[in-house]
Amino acid sequence: xxxxxxxxxxxxxxxxxxxxxxxxxxxxxxxxxxxxxxxxxxxxxxxxxxxxxxxxxxxxxxxxxxxxxxxxxxxxxxxxxxxxxxxxxxxxxxxxxxxxxxxxxxxxxxxxxxxxxxxxxxxxxxxxxxxxxxxxxxxxxxxxxxxxxxxxxxxxxxxxxxxxxxxxxxxxxxxxxxxxxxxxxxxxxxxx
Amino acid sequence: xxxxxxxxxxxxxxxxxxxxxxxxxxxxxxxxxxxxxxxxxxxxxxxxxxxxxxxxxxxxxxxxxxxxxxxxxxxxxxxxxxxxxxxxxxxxxxxxxxxxxxxxxxxxxxxxxxxxxxxxxxxxxxxxxxxxxxxxxxxxxxxxxxxxxxxxxxxxxxxxxxxxxxxxxxxxxxxxxxxxxxxxxxxxxxxxxxxxxxxxxxxxxxxxxxxxxxxxxxxxxxxxxxxxxxxxxxxxxxxxxxxxxxxxxxxxxxxxxxxxxxxxxxxxxxxxxxxxxxxxxxxxxxxxxxxxxxxxxxxxxxxxxxxxxxxxxxxxxxxxxxxxxxxxxxxxxxxxxxxxxxxxxxxxxxxxxxxxxxxxxxxxxxxxxxxxxxxxxxxxxxxxxxxxxxxxxxxxxxxxxxxxxxxxxxxxxxxxxxxxxxxxxxxxxxxxxxxxxxxxxxxxxxxxxxxxxxxxxxxxxxxxxxxxxxxxxxxxxxxxxxxxxxxxxxxxxxxxxxxxxxxxxxxxxxxxxxxxxxxxxxxxxxxxxxxxxxxxxxxxxxxxxxxxxxxxxxxxxxxxxxxxxxxxxxxxxxxxxxxxxxx
Numbered sequence: 218x219x220x221x222x223x224x225x226x227x228x229x230x231x232x233x234x235x236x237x238x239x240x241x242x243x244x245x246x247x248x249x250x251x252x253x254x255x256x257x258x259x260x261x262x263x264x265x266x267x268x269x270x271x272x273x274x275x276x277x278x279x280x281x282x283x284x285x286x287x288x289x290x291x292x293x294x295x296x297x298x299x300x301x302x303x304x305x306x307x308x309x310x311x312x313x314x315x316x317x318x319x320x321x322x323x324x325x326x327x328x329x330x331x332x333x334x335x336x337x338x339x340x341x342x343x344x345x346x347x348x349x350x351x352x353x354x355x356x357x358x359x360x361x362x363x364x365x366x367x368x369x370x371x372x373x374x375x376x377x378x379x380x381x382x383x384x385x386x387x388x389x390x391x392x393x394x395x396x397x398x399x400x401x402x403x404x405x406x407x408x409x
Numbered sequence: 410x411x412x413x414x415x416x417x418x419x420x421x422x423x424x425x426x427x428x429x430x431x432x433x434x435x436x437x438x439x440x441x442x443x444x445x446x447x448x449x450x451x452x453x454x455x456x457x458x459x460x461x462x463x464x465x466x467x468x469x470x471x472x473x474x475x476x477x478x479x480x481x482x483x484x485x486x487x488x489x490x491x492x493x494x495x496x497x498x499x500x501x502x503x504x505x506x507x508x509x510x511x512x513x514x515x516x517x518x519x520x521x522x523x524x525x526x527x528x529x530x531x532x533x534x535x536x537x538x539x540x541x542x543x544x545x546x547x548x549x550x551x552x553x554x555x556x557x558x559x560x561x562x563x564x565x566x567x568x569x570x571x572x573x574x575x576x577x578x579x580x581x582x583x584x585x586x587x588x589x590x591x592x593x594x595x596x597x598x599x600x601x602x603x604x605x606x607x608x609x610x611x612x613x614x615x616x617x618x619x620x621x622x623x624x625x626x627x628x629x630x631x632x633x634x635x636x637x638x639x640x641x642x643x644x645x646x647x648x649x650x651x652x653x654x655x656x657x658x659x660x661x662x663x664x665x666x667x668x669x670x671x672x673x674x675x676x677x678x679x680x681x682x683x684x685x686x687x688x689x690x691x692x693x694x695x696x697x698x699x700x701x702x703x704x705x706x707x708x709x710x711x712x713x714x715x716x717x718x719x720x721x722x723x724x725x726x727x728x729x730x731x732x733x734x735x736x737x738x739x740x741x742x743x744x745x746x747x748x749x750x751x752x753x754x755x756x757x758x759x760x761x762x763x764x765x766x767x768x769x770x771x772x773x774x775x776x777x778x779x780x781x782x783x784x785x786x787x788x789x790x791x792x793x794x795x796x797x798x799x800x801x802x803x804x805x806x807x808x809x810x811x812x813x814x815x816x817x818x819x820x821x822x823x824x825x826x827x828x829x830x831x832x833x834x835x836x837x838x839x840x841x842x843x844x845x846x847x848x849x850x851x852x853x854x855x856x857x858x859x860x861x862x863x864x865x866x867x868x869x870x871x872x873x874x875x876x877x878x879x880x881x882x883x884x885x886x887x888x889x890x891x892x893x894x895x896x897x898x899x900x901x902x903x904x905x906x907x908x909x910x911x912x913x914x915x916x917x918x919x920x921x922x923x924x925x926x927x928x929x930x931x932x933x934x935x936x937x938x939x940x941x942x943x944x945x946x947x948x949x950x951x952x953x954x955x956x957x958x959x960x961x962x963x964x965x966x967x968x969x970x971x972x973x974x975x976x977x978x979x980x981x982x983x984x985x986x987x988x989x990x991x992x
Contacts, residue, residue: 237594238593238594241539241541242527242528242531242539245528245531246531249531249532250532253532284721286721287718287721287722290717290718290720291718293717293718294535294716294718295594296535296536296556296592296594296595297594298594299593299594300594
């Protein structure tokens with residue numbers, strides 16, 4: 218995914234934090250809505266949320282494909298979707314995890330280890346001519362790291378997709394998706 | 410503590426939801442549910458194809474406002490239900506589908522008649538649910554009915570594995586509060602935003618060329634009465650879309666009828682020229698707007714809809730109001746009254762109204778009568794049918810030319826007397842929808858207008874009508890072609906007719922009707938039309954099929970060719986000479 222658009226992700230992409238009831242098929246509902254309406258998902262991460270029975274889906278959407286407002290409203294029509302917040306990258310913390318196996322013959326190894334040290338990445342496994350590295354951090358940092366690793370020769374790569382929460386400073390400002398009926402743009406319940 | 414099976418709980422839950430009719434067809438996995446049905450007060454209508462069950466449920470819902478219920482088995486039965494579910498989703502029809510499923514331990518094994526019903530129907534239902542335990546049956550039923558009938562209505566589906574129906578459970582009936590608490594993500598917003606309502610009233614009081622653009626949402630919201638109040642208060646003309654026909658009487662001088670691709674020329678033009686469109690429960694469908702970027706270019710938009718996703722989906726409204734159409738319209742009426750009490754006056758609408766009546770006089774929706782000895786004009790048949798129809802007749806329609814002619818030439822005086830497939834355009838809708846409508850309103854005459862293409866898709870349900878003693882009347886406009894396709898091939902493909910000819914006399918519709926226990930009448934000349942209709946209207950204990958052999962050359966006019974601007978609409982050939990006056 219970063220290969221498609223390694224640098225400009227923050228421009229065209231918006232982060233939606235979607236709280237859903239954790240029921241069978243909920244991810245399929247969200248995914249098939251995106252497919253059916255022709256919206257592009259850039260990345261997606263799902264896991265149980267703080268409340269029992271709820272999951273949080275962090276989805277990065279490609280806004281070129283449709284107006285964000287329409288995506289949010291259609292998503293909100295899903296019965297299992299409880300709350301949607303659009304996270305402003307300037308007002309949220311974002312993290313992602315990257316795992317990569319890179320080619321590392323003896324003569325290359327120190328160069329890669331040095332790179333890993335600079336990025337504070339971890340070496341998870343060492344093979345005869347390869348290393349498996351993990352890096353956790355802001356997705357932009359991961360993009361940079363991936364680009365540099367690419368020069369060494371990436372054998373396999375897996376990223377988790379970003380997860381995000383609102384920043385706590387400045388009052389944990391959550392910019393919820395706009396509804397036409399609430400000029401201030403805050404949305405408490407679910408409409409539909 | 411009453412113990413019962415999941416199947417018994419299902420039937421009991423349906424009774425609790427005040428279901429009086431189920432349209433369905435049993436099969437392997439749904440079998441357990443059919444057993445307690447024998448002791449139930451619910452009337453089951455045994456269909457001949459599951460698609461018929463779905464459309465019947467839709468027809469029933471259309472005319473009663475209550476959710477229609479279709480119950481079928483797993484696999485192919487569930488997939489046969491997909492078309493009606495999608496149809497109901499597009500037209501916002503409250504409907505509950507109940508499907509059997511293979512036992513929970515067989516799910517995912519490609520068992521006999523297994524299919525991923527919830528997966529397949531996910532994008533054609535408002536919500537669906539695979540019920541995994543008998544204990545969950547009552548709640549699943551309550552949720553399905555709650556979701557289908559509130560907010561923007563739509564179809565829901567409950568998928569019931571065979572063992573869930575067979576297993577025992579302890580009966581309970583969830584309270585309203587429990588149902589709502591179980592759906593934290595579902596809180597339809599019915600009350601419009603007060604500031605937006607004020608804003609809407611202000612715009613209405615300022616507009617010089619306003620129009621009410623009324624869609625099917627006003628029927629769903631049971632808002633006919635308050636619409637009339639708004640019209641009479643403001644003197645603004647009403648446009649009723651294909652889905653809204655009947656919400657406002659056609660006899661009212663301010664009703665301009667249907668706009669759009671095959672709408673009246675004066676109606677579509679009035680929308681184009683308007684400076685304020687008050688869209689009530691309408692969704693700016695492509696069949697209404699034509700090319701969107703040239704649709705009503707000078708109009709400000711007030712958009713009232715209960716579905717927030719409709720706001721700005723096609724056209725950005727100046728005043729978006731999310732809420733129930735009836736409640737919001739009531740509030741708008743109040744707000745206008747308030748402004749008037751404060752001394753506000755509407756601009757003089759006279760010049761606008763006289764422009765509209767000018768268009769209306771010069772460009773009536775018209776056709777040419779057939780010459781002696783030539784084939785019948787379908788419009789003539791429909792007009793004769795209209796004039797002879799008993800009061801309160803419900804008209805259903807399939808999809809195509811006959812549907813457009815029905816909407817254009819019928820006179821709708823009452824809400825819930827017009828049942829058709831608007832959004833999905835499902836051929837074959839008419840007959841099963843008519844049967845469902847007749848079940849919902851047995852006191853009414855139900856005429857199903859159909860084309861020969863449509864008729865052949867679902868005619869077998871006339872067997873259902875006969876055997877179940879649900880007498881309807883079918884006006885079959887047989888022009889031997891897939892008429893609307895033929896019209897497009899004639900007009901846009903240089904008369905290169907490709908795969909549109911059906912046949913004039915094969916099947917023999919009269920014999921076919923008779924073989925299904927109906928009275929069959931064939932009409933070939935204008936003199937026969939009146940007597941045949943009279944005969945059909947006099948037979949009320951059997952279904953009657955009147956086959957009108959009509960002119961296959963006849964086209965629907967006006968027409969806005971696909972992808973064109975509404976400004977470029979094609980008038981009836983007889984009006985071409987004065988076309989430039991339509992502006």
